[in-house]
Amino acid sequence: SSNFTKQIWVFNNSDAERIYLYANLLQKLPWKANPQHLDNFRRELNAETNVSTDRDLILTQTNVQLDQEMPCYFDTKKSMLKYPHFVATKDFMSTLPKESPLKGKRYEKCAVIGNSGSLKQSTCGSQIDGMDFVFRCNGAPLEGFVTDAGKRTDFLTFNPSILYKRFGGLVNESMIESYITFMKQYDSMVWYPCFGSRQLVEPCIKAISYHDQVDSRLVIGHPSHYVSIWEFWKRRGLRKKPSTGLYLVSLAATLCNEIHLYGFWPFPIQLHEGKVQETAYHYFNNLPFTSHHSSDSEFRLLLQMHMLGSVNLHMGTCT
Numbered sequence: 001s002s003n004f005t006k007q008i009w010v011f012n013n014s015d016a017e018r019i020y021l022y023a024n025l026l027q028k029l030p031w032k033a034n035p036q037h038l039d040n041f042r043r044e045l046n047a048e049t050n051v052s053t054d055r056d057l058i059l060t061q062t063n064v065q066l067d068q069e070m071p072c073y074f075d076t077k078k079s080m081l082k083y084p085h086f087v088a089t090k091d092f093m094s095t096l097p098k099e100s101p102l103k104g105k106r107y108e109k110c111a112v113i114g115n116s117g118s119l120k121q122s123t124c125g126s127q128i129d130g131m132d133f134v135f136r137c138n139g140a141p142l143e144g145f146v147t148d149a150g151k152r153t154d155f156l157t158f159n160p161s162i163l164y165k166r167f168g169g170l171v172n173e174s175m176i177e178s179y180i181t182f183m184k185q186y187d188s189m190v191w192y193p194c195f196g197s198r199q200l201v202e203p204c205i206k207a208i209s210y211h212d213q214v215d216s217r218l219v220i221g222h223p224s225h226y227v228s229i230w231e232f233w234k235r236r237g238l239r240k241k242p243s244t245g246l247y248l249v250s251l252a253a254t255l256c257n258e259i260h261l262y263g264f265w266p267f268p269i270q271l272h273e274g275k276v277q278e279t280a281y282h283y284f285n286n287l288p289f290t291s292h293h294s295s296d297s298e299f300r301l302l303l304q305m306h307m308l309g310s311v312n313l314h315m316g317t318c319t
């Protein structure tokens with residue numbers, strides 16, 4: 001890996017060469033917004049999915065029926081037989097909002113922040129904070145990373161698996177306390193995809209029950225919305241389930257007139273000031289690269305959208 005700190009070198013690995021070319025392409029070509037191309041994508045999404053952001057992004061009292069069974073989209077047929085479906089009881093229904101807080105909303109400039117380590121040393125924070133609406137993924141921490149990743153957050157996803165990874169499944173008071181303290185850094189809408197795995201439904205609903213102790217608005221994702229977007233991408237050749245980042249880019253297309261992406265770089269090396277550097281998978285920890293998604297295909301897809309002017313895939317430092 002020390003080879004990569006040199007300005008020029010012999011590529012003995014075509015992957016490294018390809019990543020180098022992507023980085024060069026993104027950093028050197030000027031980007032121009034093409035609202036027509038973004039609109040084409042928006043129309044295709046609307047025409048080819050049976051969901052709408054206004055009606056189906058989050059669970060509300062109108063898009064779920066009393067006593068409705070809620071299957072989980074990542075569960076297999078076998079596990080569905082093993083565990084009974086969650087049923088929307090009267091109590092559960094009463095916790096849901098009457099309608100989506102995003103209903104009828106449209107924003108001029110949005111940013112979707114991926115969690116890549118490429119954000120480190122980017123100094124993109126103030127550019128990100130200057131946007132009209134900022135989406136973030138998977139409880140991305142703000143404190144300590146503001147210079148590079150900004151702090152503005154309007155929509156944050158919070159995968160229920162994080163409750164186990166970071167807050168011990170909220171099984172005791174001290175775990176609950178640290179979860180609530182962590183959540184206090186946000187003042188946004190927090191979207192929990194509770195109906196991915198049956199086993200995570202109750203902990204997920206428990207996480208939302210602390211809504212009066214945090215400043216954010218905690219909402220539940222409607223499973224049909226994610227599934228419909230997933231099917232859209234499946235029909236376009238995506239092999240694995242879309243990542244949260246790609247899901248949010250699709251969502252942003254329905255809410256925003258211009259889309260800027262930061263922190264989308266699923267590669268272990270990057271270009272920094274003309275030199276190749278190793279890159280962490282996340283900007284906020286040193287976990288190794290792991291992904292359950294078709295990260296490479298997703299990146300090439302975003303690159304295509306960048307070339308079309310539908311999204312601006314920011315790479316490198318912000319000046």
Ligand code: CTP
Pocket residue numbers: 113114115116117137138159242243244245246263264265266267280281282290291292293
């Ligand atoms: N991402 C990226 N490059 C990285 C890390 C993340 O492009 N090096 C994007 C992906 O679109 C990802 C999103 O940023 O979905 C959020 O990152 P992360 O929290 O790491 O997502 P995953 O753990 O892959 O989980 P998920 O299943 O929620 O996508």
